Amino acid sequence: MIKDITLGQYYPADSILHKLDPRVKLVATLVFIVSLFLVKTWVGYVVATLFLALVIRMSRVPFSFMVRGLKAIIMLLMITVVFNLFLTPGNRVLVSFWKFQITDEGLRTAAFMAVRLIYLIIGSSVMTLTTTPNDLTDGMEKGLGPLKKLHVPVHEMAMIMAIALRFIPILMEETDKIMKAQMARGADFETGNLVQKAKSLVPLLVPLFISAFRRANDLAMAMEARCYHGGEGRTKMKPLRYESRDFKAYGVLGLYLCAVIAVRVLGNYVRLI
Amino acid sequence: MSLKAEHINYIYSAGTAYEIAALRDINFEIPDGQFLGLIGHTGSGKSTLVQHLNGLIKATGGQLYFNGEDIYREGYSMRELRSQVGLVFQYPEHQLFEVDVLSDVCFGPLNQGMSKEAAKERARAALRMVGLGEEYESRSPFELSGGQKRRVAIAGVLAMEPQVLILDEPTAGLDPRGRDEILDQLAALHREKKITVILVSHSMEDVARYVERIIVMNQGKILYDGEPREVFRHYEELEQVGLAAPQVTYIMHALKASGLDVDENATTIREARETILQAFRKE
Structure with missing residues (x-):
């Protein structure tokens, strides 16, 4: 869709x-x-x-x-x-x-x-x-590496980007799913004037926000459970060469x-x- | 009154590198009031298939008839179809959005064009059906437990009073008790309201106790279609496609192989008990 x-x-x-x-x-x-x-x-x-x-x-x-x-x-x-x-x-x-x-x-x-x-x-x-989004952020992190000396949080920025990119397809899929679920309950996202259309988005946006927060929470927890503590001393499985x-x-x-x-x-x- | 599929094909992302044939030549007819189990392991196409049944996905080939009418014919009202064929998605609690339980369940009936009062009446009745009492009506759906949330979501579809109710893995992630409660309530609903119920699952065990007919899907195709006992007779083939027959089936076959004269087609514990007792009495 x-x-x-x-x-x-x-x-x-x-x-x-x-x-x-x-x-x-x-x-x-x-x-x-x-x-x-x-x-x-x-x-x-x-x-x-x-x-x-x-x-x-x-x-x-x-x-x-x-x-x-x-x-x-x-x-x-x-x-x-x-x-x-x-x-x-x-x-x-x-x-x-x-x-x-x-x-x-x-x-x-x-x-x-x-x-x-x-x-x-x-x-x-x-x-x-x-x-791939992963390669892209890897490249960015490595390419901007020298900026670390100026206390620019390069690794954190790359990580934020990687996660954001990673979540785009997930959230799109989720949107699709919730849209379908509400359509199965007779919701109509297409017809009506602007106000009606905006109103019809509530049943889509509320669950979407809730799920985004839930996923963010889960991910933060999972990262901490695996001892993530920022870029300090972190090595790569496939370093760029x-x-x-x-x-x-x-x-x-x-x-x-x-x-x-x-x-x-x-x-x-x-x-x- | 029935659902009939003729040569349904569906290809995901047609014309791209991600092209996948999700459904291949699906044919079946589901008569009114049947309790049907649709089984297949992850990725077998069962979720895709049920989304065809209420018109959320349009088949890339083939015809689908609801009550004898071609739903792909021009001018066919998909909204009407969706209020007749209720679909409860996997993890339906993720679609809750209202401030209280009652308003959330009212969403469907209101979309059907009912008055507020009539919708509330429907919603209350639906909440009773899933075993949620009056005390839940004004609570926020987000402060309920997982099982309760799911029941609210199922009630949200039930309140539309569909003729066909499809549930995609309604017991996923629930504990055994929550699972039994929901399945028992569905069975009761099927008995009382005489509606068609299609239960999508990957667990034979869940399904065997309730359904009259099983359709097994594998790689987008229908592998078996018949009564549970007929389908479970192929328990070896089922294992090969990553499914399993109920444990009872295995025990009965083992008993039969060891020389006890039992009916190996027993699918529930009760049937198994009877046939074992009978076999012993004969000896």
């Missing part, structure tokens, strides 16, 4: 991308996001598109899964496009009606913004689809970043479109 949220959903497959060290993927995602804000020209977007296409191909995750995450931002996307399209001043007016006008600059910004947003989501989806493929991946990433910067710098001299 409510299984459309892809963010934080792992897609098991046997690919190089799945095997990469999570730190590489985190850095790569970050670099990709930054690169999206660096590019200002069509050529830059072509480079980004090629890179993304290559990564998606290598991930062996069906493309339909990547796109699924876009559903969540469709409203945001529309608003961004519409505002940019109509409210950007420019030199050449293409279409004009009433108080609005579409300029060449507006069209350009709207298209770029849309592509940027879409790539942002797809780019981060690639990471979450190929990395870089392998040759990880360095190669960093190499490819570096090349991509160089290409994007080159396009940007060159773009300043040569006016490409």
